[in-house]
Amino acid sequence: MSEPILSIRGLTKTYRNGPRALDSVDLDVRAGEIFALLGPNGAGKTTLIGAVCGLVRPTGGTITAFGQDLSRDWRAARARIGLVPQELATDMFETVWHAVVYSQGLFGKPSDPARLEEILKSLSLWDKKDAQIRALSGGMKRRVLIAKALAHDPELLFLDEPTAGVDVELRKGMWEQIAALKQRGVTIILTTHYIEEAEEMADRVGIIRGGRILMVDEKRAMMERLGTTEAVIDLAAPLAQVPEALAAFPVELADGGTRLVYRGGNGQGRGRAEVADLAQALTRTGIGYTSLDIHDSSLEEIFVSLLGKEQEAA
Amino acid sequence: MMHFSARSAYAIYRREMARAFRTAFQSILSPVLTTSLYFVVFGSVIGARMEPVGGVPYGAFIIPGLLMLTLLGETTSNASFGIYMPRFTGTIYELLSAPVGVAETLTGFVGAAATKGLILAAIILTTARFFVDYQIAHPLLAAVYIMLVAASFALFGFILGIWADSFEKLGIIPMLILTPLTFLGGTFYAIRDLPAPWDAIALANPIAFLVSGLRYSFYGVSDVPIAVSLGLTLGFLAVCVIIIALIFRTGWRLRE
Numbered sequence: 073m074s075e076p077i078l079s080i081r082g083l084t085k086t087y088r089n090g091p092r093a094l095d096s097v098d099l100d101v102r103a104g105e106i107f108a109l110l111g112p113n114g115a116g117k118t119t120l121i122g123a124v125c126g127l128v129r130p131t132g133g134t135i136t137a138f139g140q141d142l143s144r145d146w147r148a149a150r151a152r153i154g155l156v157p158q159e160l161a162t163d164m165f166e167t168v169w170h171a172v173v174y175s176q177g178l179f180g181k182p183s184d185p186a187r188l189e190e191i192l193k194s195l196s197l198w199d200k201k202d203a204q205i206r207a208l209s210g211g212m213k214r215r216v217l218i219a220k221a222l223a224h225d226p227e228l229l230f231l232d233e234p235t236a237g238v239d240v241e242l243r244k245g246m247w248e249q250i251a252a253l254k255q256r257g258v259t260i261i262l263t264t265h266y267i268e269e270a271e272e273m274a275d276r277v278g279i280i281r282g283g284r285i286l287m288v289d290e291k292r293a294m295m296e297r298l299g300t301t302e303a304v305i306d307l308a309a310p311l312a313q314v315p316e317a318l319a320a321f322p323v324e325l326a327d328g329g330t331r332l333v334y335r336g337g338n339g340q341g342r343g344r345a346e347v348a349d350l351a352q353a354l355t356r357t358g359i360g361y362t363s364l365d366i367h368d369s370s371l372e373e374i375f376v377s378l379l380g381k382e383q384e385a386a
Numbered sequence: 387m388m389h390f391s392a393r394s395a396y397a398i399y400r401r402e403m404a405r406a407f408r409t410a411f412q413s414i415l416s417p418v419l420t421t422s423l424y425f426v427v428f429g430s431v432i433g434a435r436m437e438p439v440g441g442v443p444y445g446a447f448i449i450p451g452l453l454m455l456t457l458l459g460e461t462t463s464n465a466s467f468g469i470y471m472p473r474f475t476g477t478i479y480e481l482l483s484a485p486v487g488v489a490e491t492l493t494g495f496v497g498a499a500a501t502k503g504l505i506l507a508a509i510i511l512t513t514a515r516f517f518v519d520y521q522i523a524h525p526l527l528a529a530v531y532i533m534l535v536a537a538s539f540a541l542f543g544f545i546l547g548i549w550a551d552s553f554e555k556l557g558i559i560p561m562l563i564l565t566p567l568t569f570l571g572g573t574f575y576a577i578r579d580l581p582a583p584w585d586a587i588a589l590a591n592p593i594a595f596l597v598s599g600l601r602y603s604f605y606g607v608s609d610v611p612i613a614v615s616l617g618l619t620l621g622f623l624a625v626c627v628i629i630i631a632l633i634f635r636t637g638w639r640l641r642e
Contacts (some may be wrong), residue, residue: 085619088642125483129637147389150485161476165408170401177397220480 075139075257076100077228078124083133085119085283093119094181095283096133100262101228106254108291109263110375114210116283117263118158121230125155137228151179154226158233158263160213164206168216170195171205172223178222195249211242218249229253231262233298235269247273267372281379298374300342303334303350308360315355321350332361343368398494402468406502408509413502414509422511424452425517428574433518439576440607445518450600451512451573454535457503458568458593461536462560465499465543472487473548473639482641488634495538498628502538520604527612528603534619535596535599541626548639550631567593572601577609584615592618 078101083247085094093116101107109117122128124135126146135142137149162171192198195215200208205216212232221229234250235243250273254260264270270277271291278288287294310329322336334350337343347366354361369377406413429445438445472478481491506573514520522528524530552558571593577585589610600606608615633640 119485125479127479127482127641129641145485150483153483155479157476157479159476161479163405163475163477167403174401174445176396177400177479178394178480178486180391180393180485182393287512 074312075103076101077103077138078261079136080120080124081134081136083120083135084131085116085123085128086131091283093283094123094130096143097280097283097287098287099278099285101259102276103259104251104254104257105275106262106273108270108277109261109280110265110267110270110277111263111280112265113381115280117280119283120234120280121232121261121263125153125230126150130178135178137381152226152227154221154224156214156217156221156228156229156231156234158236158336160217162205162217162220164211167202167204168192168208168219169201171216172219175220175223181224187225188219189224189374194252195219198273201306211245213237214246215249222253226258228259231260233263233265235264243269260308271372279375286378294374296338298369298378299338300335300359300369300373301337301347302369303343303347304365305332305351305354306359306363307332308362311359315357316361317353318350320354321346323350337368351363370376389487390472390489391486392458394567395490395497396466396583398481398486399498400493402498403501405468406464406498409572413460413506415641417506417510420511421452421513422517422573424448425514429514429517434496439579440605442607445602446520446605448574448578449511449514449518449520451568451571451597452514452606453599454571454593454597455565455568455573456510457506457532457536458539458564458596459560460506460562461499461503462540462546462551462564464502464545465495465540466547466550466560467543468495469544469547470550481486485603486633491634492541492544495544496537499540500504500533500536500541503540504533507532507536512551515606522604523606524603528600531600531603531619535600535621538597538619538623541563541623541630543625545629545633548633564593568597570594572597572609574619576607592622595619 078099080097080099083094083097084092084093096124097116097120104143109120111117119128123130124137124142138152140149143148145165151254166174169188172192175182176183176188189198195218197212197219198217201214205213208216218234220232231250235246238246247269250260250262262269262273274291276289277291279286291295309328311325312329313333314323314325314332323332323334325331326333334347344366347364353363425445428448433443433445433448438444439447471572472481546556546559570588571591572588577594578599580588595610595615595618598609599612599619602612602615633636
């Protein structure tokens with residue numbers, strides 16, 4: 073594996089009179105990937121981003137970006153990092169054009185109107201460049217924030233809840249824009265509490281809760297490892313116990329013996345094949361059934377069950 | 387190693403100036419109106435019945451004090467709003483995430499405040515000209531002094547805007563401290579004309595030194611030597627810079 077673009081070790085943040093927002097976080101992000109940080113509200117996602125981007129002073133730990141220690145070489149590193157905040161925080165009376173010109177200059181870049189034009193066009197904001205930001209819709213305001221973050225051509229881009237409060241159609245558009253950034257070679261770290269979003273876009277997913285990273289893995293590997301298939305079979309007549317012929321299957325009876333529930337598989341289709349075998353076994357043993365409902369667990373269920381286990385352990 | 391990005395500082399400066407020009411109507415009209423009112427009342431109506439102070443006609447005598455009054459108030463509130471509003475609305479994230487340190491930030495914010503101070507002074511002096519005749523004895527010294535005072539109080543306002551966590555706190559220092567001290571700091575009278583012990587007590591007010599210094603640059607007369615006024619202003623400026631450097635170093639109220 074190549075050198076990570078961002079490497080976090082033992083990152084801890086305790087707010088004054090507050091809880092521990094980050095508890096010894098270790099995390100590596102690879103160049104060119106989309107990394108999704110998934111967690112419920114208050115899990116520490118925004119604090120983690122803030123610590124890397126200079127908004128939050130860490131209590132302990134080290135952050136290395138592009139091989140440079142952020143506590144020492146913060147100027148050089150920050151010039152290559154972009155941040156799109158969660159809140160729609162921007163000077164509402166400024167025009168779109170002035171806002172991006174400011175961002176480019178603030179990050180020490182020479183004035184490059186052609187590049188800014190390109191960025192605004194790619195975000196469908198070019199015809200709004202002379203409009204005051206307050207006159208724009210919520211989705212456009214968020215795109216202005218993205219344009220501002222891109223004005224200095226960052227190699228590492230943080231998107232804090234990029235689609236919070238954005239309707240379904242715009243959310244799809246946002247995903248396309250983020251995918252286009254990845255195409256251009258930008259490494260993207262996004263936080264979300266929409267599992268669908270992580271599932272749709274991310275190469276790797278990190279699950280964070282209570283300031284601790286519970287798990288980091290390839291999205292596919294995570295689904296394979298933790299994914300399951302559940303099948304619910306309504307029986308024609310109730311059974312007192314699971315028949316001998318079905319003992320090999322991970323099944324149990326529910327609802328007073330009127331239902332047979334299968335839970336198993338690996339998130340890669342083995343479960344579905346096994347349910348087909350189960351159905352044939354039922355027919356062979358002469359057990360009648362009236363309906364069969366089958367579904368694979370999504371990242372969402374993995375997430376919920378992981379958090380559930382975490383809570384039991386706590 | 388010391389880094390300084392002139393581009394970043396200029397970006398901040400230009401944005402602060404643009405912010406002022408967006409509200410140009412208010413930032414020009416309000417000092418013009420206030421100054422005119424002062425001159426109508428104290429300059430023309432009351433001033434006509436007053437004895438000259440130290441050889442300077444009363445109407446002209448109060449110009450430096452009135453200028454100082456507006457300059458301190460406007461510069462402090464402008465600079466404090468300039469940093470408080472981004473903190474309040476969250477737009478400060480961009481400044482904090484940028485490769486920008488205390489030097490660029492202060493050059494941008496304070497440079498803009500000093501520029502605005504000079505423009506404001508020019509507006510007030512032009513307005514005053516319609517009411518009273520006056521000559522400026524040391525115009526260069528006056529300009530330098532006005533810039534120094536504007537820069538110092540822009541720094542002071544910057545600290546205020548970082549310290550304040552409510553709009554109430556933002557307004558309380560200018561209202562409860564700056565304005566009374568300026569009124570009592572010899573804006574409308576010469577300190578040495580006060581009966582003892584009030585002349586000595588009045589000199590415990592640092593703003594009296596500022597007014598006196600500016601009056602010296604105008605008319606060559608002052609309550610305290612100009613070197614003392616300049617020294618005090620420079621000292622205040624240095625203290626403010628040190629406080630702000632400490633704020634950036636510790637992240638107090640900025641990176642908590």
